[in-house]
Amino acid sequence: MREAFLQENLMQPHSAIPFWRSERVLRAAAQVLFVVLLALVAGFLYSNLIHALQRRGLSAGFGFLSLEAGFRIGETPIPYDPGDSYGRAFLVGVLNTLRVTGVGILLATLLGLVAGVARLSPNWLIRQIAAAYVELIRNTPLLVQLVFWYYAVIFKMPPIQESLTVGNLILISQRGVALPEISVTPAFYPWLGVLALGTMAAWIVWRVRQRYHDATGRPGYAWLFAIGIWALFVAVGWGILGHPLAWERPRIVGPAYEGGSILTPEFAALLVGLVVYTGAFIAEVVRGGIISVRKGQIEAARALGLREGQILRLIILPQALRVIIPPLTSQYLNLAKNSSLAIAVGFPDLFSIGKTIFNQTGQPIPAVVLVMGSYLAMSLFTSLLMNIYNRQVRFLEK
Amino acid sequence: MAVSRTLEPPKVRVGPGEWVRKNLLSPWYNALLTVIGLWILYEVGRGLAVWALTQARWDVITDNIRLFLVGQFPPGQIWRVWLSLLFSSLLFGLGGGLWGGTIRQFACALGVAFFLLALLPASWATRGWLIGNLAAILLGYGTGVWGQGNPQRSRPLRYATIGGWLLLFPVLVMLLSGFSGTQVLPRVEAGLWGGLLLTFLLSLVSIVLSFPLGVLLALGRRSALPAVRLFSVLYIELIRGVPLVTVLFMADIMLPLFLPEGLRIDRVVRAMAGFTLFSAAYVAENVRGGLQAIPEGQIEAARALGLNGFQTTFLIVLPQALRLVIPANVGQFISLFKDTSLVAIMGLLELLGIGKAVLANPAYMGLQREVYLFVALIYGVFSYAMSYASRRLEIALGVGER
Numbered sequence: 001m002r003e004a005f006l007q008e009n010l011m012q013p014h015s016a017i018p019f020w021r022s023e024r025v026l027r028a029a030a031q032v033l034f035v036v037l038l039a040l041v042a043g044f045l046y047s048n049l050i051h052a053l054q055r056r057g058l059s060a061g062f063g064f065l066s067l068e069a070g071f072r073i074g075e076t077p078i079p080y081d082p083g084d085s086y087g088r089a090f091l092v093g094v095l096n097t098l099r100v101t102g103v104g105i106l107l108a109t110l111l112g113l114v115a116g117v118a119r120l121s122p123n124w125l126i127r128q129i130a131a132a133y134v135e136l137i138r139n140t141p142l143l144v145q146l147v148f149w150y151y152a153v154i155f156k157m158p159p160i161q162e163s164l165t166v167g168n169l170i171l172i173s174q175r176g177v178a179l180p181e182i183s184v185t186p187a188f189y190p191w192l193g194v195l196a197l198g199t200m201a202a203w204i205v206w207r208v209r210q211r212y213h214d215a216t217g218r219p220g221y222a223w224l225f226a227i228g229i230w231a232l233f234v235a236v237g238w239g240i241l242g243h244p245l246a247w248e249r250p251r252i253v254g255p256a257y258e259g260g261s262i263l264t265p266e267f268a269a270l271l272v273g274l275v276v277y278t279g280a281f282i283a284e285v286v287r288g289g290i291i292s293v294r295k296g297q298i299e300a301a302r303a304l305g306l307r308e309g310q311i312l313r314l315i316i317l318p319q320a321l322r323v324i325i326p327p328l329t330s331q332y333l334n335l336a337k338n339s340s341l342a343i344a345v346g347f348p349d350l351f352s353i354g355k356t357i358f359n360q361t362g363q364p365i366p367a368v369v370l371v372m373g374s375y376l377a378m379s380l381f382t383s384l385l386m387n388i389y390n391r392q393v394r395f396l397e398k
Numbered sequence: 399m400a401v402s403r404t405l406e407p408p409k410v411r412v413g414p415g416e417w418v419r420k421n422l423l424s425p426w427y428n429a430l431l432t433v434i435g436l437w438i439l440y441e442v443g444r445g446l447a448v449w450a451l452t453q454a455r456w457d458v459i460t461d462n463i464r465l466f467l468v469g470q471f472p473p474g475q476i477w478r479v480w481l482s483l484l485f486s487s488l489l490f491g492l493g494g495g496l497w498g499g500t501i502r503q504f505a506c507a508l509g510v511a512f513f514l515l516a517l518l519p520a521s522w523a524t525r526g527w528l529i530g531n532l533a534a535i536l537l538g539y540g541t542g543v544w545g546q547g548n549p550q551r552s553r554p555l556r557y558a559t560i561g562g563w564l565l566l567f568p569v570l571v572m573l574l575s576g577f578s579g580t581q582v583l584p585r586v587e588a589g590l591w592g593g594l595l596l597t598f599l600l601s602l603v604s605i606v607l608s609f610p611l612g613v614l615l616a617l618g619r620r621s622a623l624p625a626v627r628l629f630s631v632l633y634i635e636l637i638r639g640v641p642l643v644t645v646l647f648m649a650d651i652m653l654p655l656f657l658p659e660g661l662r663i664d665r666v667v668r669a670m671a672g673f674t675l676f677s678a679a680y681v682a683e684n685v686r687g688g689l690q691a692i693p694e695g696q697i698e699a700a701r702a703l704g705l706n707g708f709q710t711t712f713l714i715v716l717p718q719a720l721r722l723v724i725p726a727n728v729g730q731f732i733s734l735f736k737d738t739s740l741v742a743i744m745g746l747l748e749l750l751g752i753g754k755a756v757l758a759n760p761a762y763m764g765l766q767r768e769v770y771l772f773v774a775l776i777y778g779v780f781s782y783a784m785s786y787a788s789r790r791l792e793i794a795l796g797v798g799e800r
Contacts, residue, residue, distance in 0.1 A: 124421035141736035337641035
């Protein structure tokens with residue numbers, strides 16, 4: 001009986017499995033079924049779409065991009081006037097998004113670093129303030145914060161004639177924020193050459209001193225020498241060529257600021273909102289990274305005789321960075337994506353201009369494809385860069 | 399043999415003076431930081447208190463409280479909102495009585511909130527409903543405690559409570575939207591939902607719908623079938639690569655084009671679709687993390703026991719994986735709750751949208767601070783409650799400790 005069962009079921013592994021039980025056939029069939037179903041759904045939606053577009057007399061092409069846009073844009077990093085094409089208007093939006101994202105990432109990282117370290121401070125009060133900041137910001141929607149910054153903070157600032165000032169360098173009013181602007185003089189580029197020479201010389205001296213140290217074991221003061229040489233070059237270049245940089249204070253002239261670099265109220269509100277919001281998230285990332293380094297590592301480094309600076313540079317940072325980089329990347333990406341909320345404060349970023357273009361042309365598909373495609377490209381590019389960097393940090397850690 | 403015994407670490411009693419010296423003043427720069435911190439706190443606190451108590455016009459909130467809470471929901475039908483609230487209060491009470499712990503804390507907090515709100519000046523009908531809610535919590539709690547000690551009573555009660563929570567969603571949607579052509583529950587179009595009610599409904603519907611979709615996408619991403627895998631990967635990465643506003647924008651302008659002629663859907667429903675599609679991609683990535691954490695041995699063991707692929711996935715892998723990712727998903731749902739504010743950009747009247755609409759009224763011009771602070775406060779209270787619950791849940795589940 002048992003023998004027969006085995007004979008029947010197990011002893012013939014290669015007896016032909018009926019095709020409806022063969023895993024390969026089943027898999028292929030399942031995929032074909034999935035693709036067919038998907039195609040059916042897509043086809044149904046597509047035909048609906050074509051009908052709907054026909055009914056409204058719309059096309060799905062991108063030809064309209066070369067037509068005249070005809071609308072004004074409040075802030076233009078490149079020259080633009082309403083006579084330019086939709087394509088150029090969209091480019092202005094893309095550049096605006098990149099501008100606010102770039103500055104935002106820089107400032108949010110600084111703020112997050114400070115707040116993250118403050119959350120681990122030995123000072124109880126500082127710890128509590130940092131914790132309150134993080135909790136308060138993380139538990140309210142970014143959009144509410146943005147409209148608050150714009151309508152309830154910047155709009156309630158004094159009028160331009162009574163601008164708040166910080167040491168006469170920074171002026172703040174309803175009309176935005178004016179910062180001193182640093183500009184280059186004709187001496188700048190030759191001076192840059194001197195700077196490059198100095199860097200090269202410093203590097204060579206550093207290598208020589210380091211080799212001397214490695215060979216003899218006596219202190220080489222490599223950094224001291226390198227910085228000294230570099231400073232010498234900078235100073236000599238400055239003395240011969242004159243000031244490479246000039247800076248200009250903003251002034252109030254009538255109803256506007258003049259001189260300096262001026263942040264419009266929209267840009268300022270968006271920037272502050274994004275920085276304060278993302279900073280709270282980065283603070284948590286930084287804190288997580290620092291506490292992920294085991295105490296034993298620091299104690300071991302001390303036992304080996306490393307100095308505090310060396311411990312931070314050689315033990316804590318490399319290990320903390322490995323933990324920090326991946327979530328930090330996603331925070332940067334979040335900031336870039338969140339900058340699309342600019343529309344709520346009237347800043348002409350790429351989403352806001354994309355929407356304006358849609359409202360004018362009534363072309364839904366190209367508008368959506370353009371806007372989503374731009375963000376997608378930005379996201380993919382950033383994660384590519386960060387992956388490369390991440391791999392390097394990982395490599396160093398071994 | 400001498401038994402070596404580990405000595406307890408010496409107990410150090412720290413007096414208040416010592417504590418202050420150690421935590422606030424220890425090296426000189428910490429003392430400086432403390433002084434600066436105190437000064438900032440004093441300035442901010444004083445400014446805020448002076449403004450909130452003497453300058454702020456809170457009447458913009460009290461005059462429009464109904465708008466903030468339910469928007470333009472027909473006043474005659476408001477009892478349906480109250481009834482939904484009553485149902486959830488009862489469930490909170492029952493849960494608190496039966497399980498204790500965090501649910502009890504929430505039930506208590508809710509009860510206290512209802513009690514305090516009933517003390518505020520309001521119409522007697524409103525007060526009645528508030529007291530009714532308080533009574534529902536107490537009733538549920540009492541029943542729960544009564545059943546808790548006795549396994550014969552607690553078992554059916556627990557099942558009933560869990561069933562009630564599962565039923566809450568469909569009951570809520572039916573109760574609030576009603577049925578066209580009936581007298582008792584006339585249809586209330588989704589366009590009339592507003593304020594906090596709309597915020598809740600948007601998040602609830604999107605959470606409930608995006609969860610199964612996300613689980614399917616996560617399974618698809620780990621599927622052995624290349625076609626399914628490719629589709630899931632493309633979908634997840636596409637959605638995660640673009641901002642939520644653009645997804646909502648797409649849902650708003652493209653969804654009507656995709657539907658057959660003559661079928662129109664409300665803007666609220668379009669927004670819900672947008673949130674669901676968006677959130678599903680993030681849920682999928684969370685769930686994938688959980689799936690990856692399940693050891694291969696579990697699957698092999700299930701295979702060895704003769705379970706088929708379907709059974710292995712749904713009886714062995716998913717229950718363990720989902721348990722692991724509950725905290726991550728709660729986090730996702732909290733951010734979804736906050737993100738519902740984005741429909742204000744589409745022109746819908748959820749909490750923030752109502753705030754903007756109220757500010758457009760010339761009578762309340764220039765009261766942005768009051769209105770936006772109030773809106774932020776409401777979001778803050780609910781998000782904080784949810785993140786508190788999720789932290790407690792994390793501890794209760796022992797995620798990361800097993």
